[in-house]
Amino acid sequence: MNAILIGIIVANVLMSYKGFNDLSFFRKYEFHVGSIRAGEQIRMFSSGFLHADFPHLIFNMLTLYFFAPVVIEYLGDFSFALIYIGSLIFGSLLTMLLHKNDYSYRAVGASGAVTGVLYSAILLQPDMMLGIFFVIPIPAYLFGILYLMYSIYGMKAKNDNIGHTAHFGGAIGGYVITLIKDPQLFVDHTLMVVLLAIPIVILFVMEKMGKL
Numbered sequence: 001m002n003a004i005l006i007g008i009i010v011a012n013v014l015m016s017y018k019g020f021n022d023l024s025f026f027r028k029y030e031f032h033v034g035s036i037r038a039g040e041q042i043r044m045f046s047s048g049f050l051h052a053d054f055p056h057l058i059f060n061m062l063t064l065y066f067f068a069p070v071v072i073e074y075l076g077d078f079s080f081a082l083i084y085i086g087s088l089i090f091g092s093l094l095t096m097l098l099h100k101n102d103y104s105y106r107a108v109g110a111s112g113a114v115t116g117v118l119y120s121a122i123l124l125q126p127d128m129m130l131g132i133f134f135v136i137p138i139p140a141y142l143f144g145i146l147y148l149m150y151s152i153y154g155m156k157a158k159n160d161n162i163g164h165t166a167h168f169g170g171a172i173g174g175y176v177i178t179l180i181k182d183p184q185l186f187v188d189h190t191l192m193v194v195l196l197a198i199p200i201v202i203l204f205v206m207e208k209m210g211k212l
Contacts, residue, residue, distance in 0.1 A: 004077050005068050008084060009061050012110055015049040016057045019108075026050060026108075031166075034103035036096065044092035050108040060110045063118060070121035070128070071178075079181050080117070083174055087116020090173025091166035098155070098165050098207070112166035116174030119144055119196070123178050123185060126192040141192050144171075148199035155203075156211065172200055 031047035091112020154164035
């Protein structure tokens with residue numbers, strides 16, 4: 001397995017395990033709008049290595065394990081690391097933008113970073129098939145579009161504890177950074193680039209209209 005991928009997984013496991021057993025550590029490094037606005041910007045990064053529980057951690061790390069190799073194969077180690085960290089930051093920035101006045105808003109998880117890697121992999125290899133629940137086959141690009149449309153619904157409905165905003169921000173990060181690193185995708189996968197941009201455009205139109 002790739003050394004950078006191993007390092008990221010180990011960092012997530014170690015920080016999450018510490019957080020599981022030390023509430024003060026968890027509270028100190030989780031994403032919390034009030035604390036970030038008070039000057040603790042490190043939380044926008046550190047929260048991406050904490051998880052709510054073992055299933056949350058395992059799901060994110062398994063998803064990363066399955067899709068990171070696609071990005072590494074096409075773009076290399078450095079670009080993979082850039083996409084992971086960049087997507088984490090994009091997720092935090094979008095969350096901060098949309099929840100800046102909700103001082104009690106809290107979140108943890110690598111979901112933004114992992115979603116960015118997933119979206120990058122879909123851009124790079126749009127013809128691959130994904131298995132929903134590891135059983136139902138679905139084209140990767142269709143999954144990506146449906147996933148972000150569901151995220152928009154979740155952001156609007158606000159009826160669960162899932163960090164939909166971070167997922168969406170991470171996907172934007174993975175999308176943008178991948179296209180910057182490999183602009184030939186605009187030519188080779190033009191239709192996919194356009195299709196995957198549709199949910200992103202819808203999100204910002206809804207935000208401008210005050211529908212979120």
